[in-house]
Amino acid sequence: MPAESLRPRPVGPTEVGPGDPRYEALRRGFNQRWVAGPDYVVVAASTADVVAALNTHLAGTVGLASPPRRITVRSGGHCYENFVCGDDVAVIIDVSTMDGVYYDTEMEAYCVEAGATNWHTVTQLYRRHGLTVPGGSCYSVGAGGHISGGGFGLLSRLHGLTVDYLYAVEVVTVRDRSHAEVTVARKDSPERAVQDLWWAHTGGGGGNFGVVTRYWFRGLPEPPAQVLTRALAWEWDLFKAYPDKFKSLVGRYGEFYLAEQTGEGGPDFLRDFDYRDLFTLLKLNNHAKGKVGLVIQLDGTRRDSIERLNRFLNWLAPEEDYPQTLFDLAMGEHRPLNDQFIPTRLPWLTATQNFNDSGPSRCGKYKSAYHTGNFSERQLDVLFDHLTSEYKNEDALLQVDSYGGRINDVDPFATAVPQRSSVLKLQYQAYWTWGDDANHDGVWDYQDALVDPSIAAPHLKWIRDFYQDMYAETGGVPVMPTPEVPGITNTDGCYINYPDVDLNDPEFNDPVEGQPWYLLYYGANYERLQRTKAYWDPRNVFRHEQSVRLPGKDGSVDR
Known part of the structure; x- marks a missing residue:
């Protein structure tokens, strides 16, 4: 597996709970409509921290008769709805300190860690390599959610979407229902399921399949001088x-x-x-x-x-x-x-x-x-x-x-x-x-x-x-x-x-004349996203009000 950034890392995840002076800041994002009340926030500094945080959460849900409170992920904190900071959130995994941007010689691709902001990403890629990703202009948006949703910005008409250059993605998933595992999914992965996981992160949105920790890009464009x-x-x-x-x-x-x-x-x-x-x-x-x-x-x-x-x-x-x-x-x-x-x-x-x-x-x-x-x-x-x-x-x-x-x-x-x-x-x-x-x-x-x-x-x-x-x-x-x-x-x-x-909501989207939310976002691509969800997150650990549904759970009830 490609080596992590060479910068020193703290050992183990940092847990921030009620009473910690950081708690008020870390339990909310950019949109002040949404303030969560999690048991604690995990500040992850590495992929291993994400694995440990997920395993701790999963262990606490064993034997529960009803679905447990959610575990969610934040990179830049710009989610417009309460998908990350909802009332039903038990744990928030904050990956914002995982912000490395570097050339990965083993992968032969440029790596952007999920916590890197738009501004940090473009400055590092351009100053060191003369390249860029054609992403958004809001400087503080995090790569984790921005890229998985497609990535769009001022250079997109000239160079396309950010995901048009995505070669690989590292995701921490809970495929076997009991513990977390790390998968690097490449565009050219020979296994169809792994290739599907890569594809799902080229516009499938965040909070659906696992915790993204790193992206890799090939063929990145040069912006105009x-x-x-x-x-x-x-x-x-x-x-x-x-x-x-x-x-x-x-x-x-x-x-x-x-x-x-x-x-x-x-x-x-x-x-x-x-x-x-x-x-x-x-x-x-x-x-x-x-x-x-x-x-x-x-x-x-x-x-x-x-x-x-x-x-x-x-x-x-x-x-x-x-x-x-x-x-x-x-x-x-x-x-x-x-x-x-x-x-x-x-x-x-x-x-x-x-x-x-x-x-x-x-x-x-x-x-x-x-x-x-x-x-x-x-x-x-x-x-x-x-x-x-x-x-x-x-x-x-x-x-x-x-x-x-x-x-x-x-x-x-x-x-x-x-x-x-x-x-x-x-x-x-x-x-x-x-x-x-x-x-x-x-x-x-x-x-x-x-x-x-x-x-x-x-x-x-x-x-x-x-x-x-x-x-x-x-x-x-x-x-x-x-x-x-x-x-x-x-x-x-x-x-x-x-x-x-x-x-x-049928009050705002007419059930007869409109279209279900998932078709409005994904169109004919939704079926493949559902298959990917079923394979990589069969327990539906990663969910929110508009997360990709498991097959058979997306009818009129989810409009």
């Missing part, structure tokens, strides 16, 4: 006065990426220029923010980059009709970027650091959708109506990411990510803080939300109503086309790394 960036915004007052301008802006945004992918329609200059390197984030903020924002990045080493940037912007939003303003407000997870109002050429690593943010720790609710086509006229009306409704929250938005390019060159069955024909990726976001001392203890904290659910209620209602209205024609969710009725919609399901338990 320099990138060209811009960040700008438009005033909401303009769009409120002229709603058609808002709908035209968003409609052209979708039209551009659909035309770039299909070669049909769109601006004439798409026939003369290659835009596969163009990645954009359209920040459709709630009107309380006062602005709508746009972040742009493309390869800065090409001589035509500034011309391509200007042509794109002049077509998308001609300045005489859409006066540009500074991106001088925090929007979603991005800080103010007013220093990049003028086109800016920077080394790729420097630009990546500028975009690297996660926003403050607060409560949040998220939803997602892949779009294979442009927004319909009805959807554009829904967008405007919900973003300008009576609900006012500066920290609520729909972020529309560009998609396609190299991502869509890969067969939907080659990895566990089935969405390989989309052109846009949508993330619905609502953030809030407690805002009220509901339990009258003199402070604001998570306990106030436990006492008074009305603190979260308006935010949850807004994002749920928005989402259901956007996809009202398909049961309130962005369904995937099916073999029986192909092409009935412009959507292609949801992103597993933006989990949303509302997809399980």
